[in-house]
Amino acid sequence: MSKSITDGKDFKLGLFSPNCSSGLAVTRIPERWSGSWEDNLRLARLADEAGIDFLLPIARWIGYGGETNFHEGVLDPTVFAAGLLAHTRRISVFATIHTAFNHPVVVAKQLATVDAIGQGRAGINIVAGWNQPEYEAFGVELPEGHDERYALAQEWWDVIRKIWTTPGRFDHEGTYYQLRNVEGLPKPHDGVLPVLNAGSSEQGRDFAARNADFAFTIVGGPEDGEAIAHRIHATARERYSRQVGAFTLSHVVCRPTRREAEDYLHYYADENADWNAVDNLMRLQGMHAQSFTPEMLRENRARFAAGHGSCPLIGTPDEVADRIEQFHRAGFGGMTLAFVDYVSELEYFAQEVLPRLEAKGIRAPR
């Protein structure tokens, strides 16, 4: 793969969830992120110029309720990727796709097309599924156990890989798909697209170790993250003789003084949090996903309001850059960022934090 995202060279930074209304902030403030096409286009151009490595949209079909119906407005990730790749030059854009709701023959064709638009800058984020109300909306049964969800995901991904790497036609005789005379052109630019996968259950980590370029994992911080990142690397090496990087996710409030950063965090994520939506989100996560440990769900209500349970990067540019350096040292290959106002806050981050990361030697200037 020729993409910079998988070159293994330095610490990668992405933007997570800008395609969703409110981004990752479960807040009622009127100036919360719109998630509109126009705002995403401005953001993608800015991120491309600033040297951010990738955009990662969320696939979401049902809002989480509460006063704002958090994640009510969502741009479809595959169409989002196609549109933004056409308007940018360097940045990678991932399409996030649920295995259970999308036929693999269709997905293989769509993503090869998206990758042609981006001339090799598309990626895929595979979601094996967890969110009961969305399964109900699709009229599909959520398999009780993780084994079956990931068995389906594996066969789904095997079909897509095969379409992308097999010349001519083939048949597929599997448990979930019986397909005759499948073929697919165009193929992606460089063989198989870069793959992200998020899953913290045993089966989810195994799936990432076997198939992904990067396992996306939720951690408390670099302190507990170090052992988790090492375990992800070791599982891929020992079970599948391959290399997998570890990414994690964060929400950022970066201001000239710590006081300003903390005041803003308090304003949007405490005083004005959409607590009913926070509780719905946490309840659904606790029921069917194992991405957050029971302790995280018990103790981290504030983190869910501020950034969907991701790690906080709150403080001055020096403090934020130091914290990112700690994730790098802990063995992470990159992380995602989310802001309340992605555009104006990314401008400040690019101006103040990126040069500090370059001075630390974590990232090369783009």
Ligand SMILES: Cc1cc2nc3c(=O)[nH]c(=O)nc-3n(C[C@H](O)[C@H](O)[C@H](O)COP(=O)(O)O)c2cc1C
């Ligand atoms: C970075 C990241 C991105 C995710 N994107 C989505 C998404 O777009 N849509 C979704 O339904 N779930 C998404 N998830 C949730 C996971 O895919 C979820 O963790 C998984 O289905 C449950 O896996 P597990 O029980 O094996 O941990 C995401 C999780 C992470 C950490």
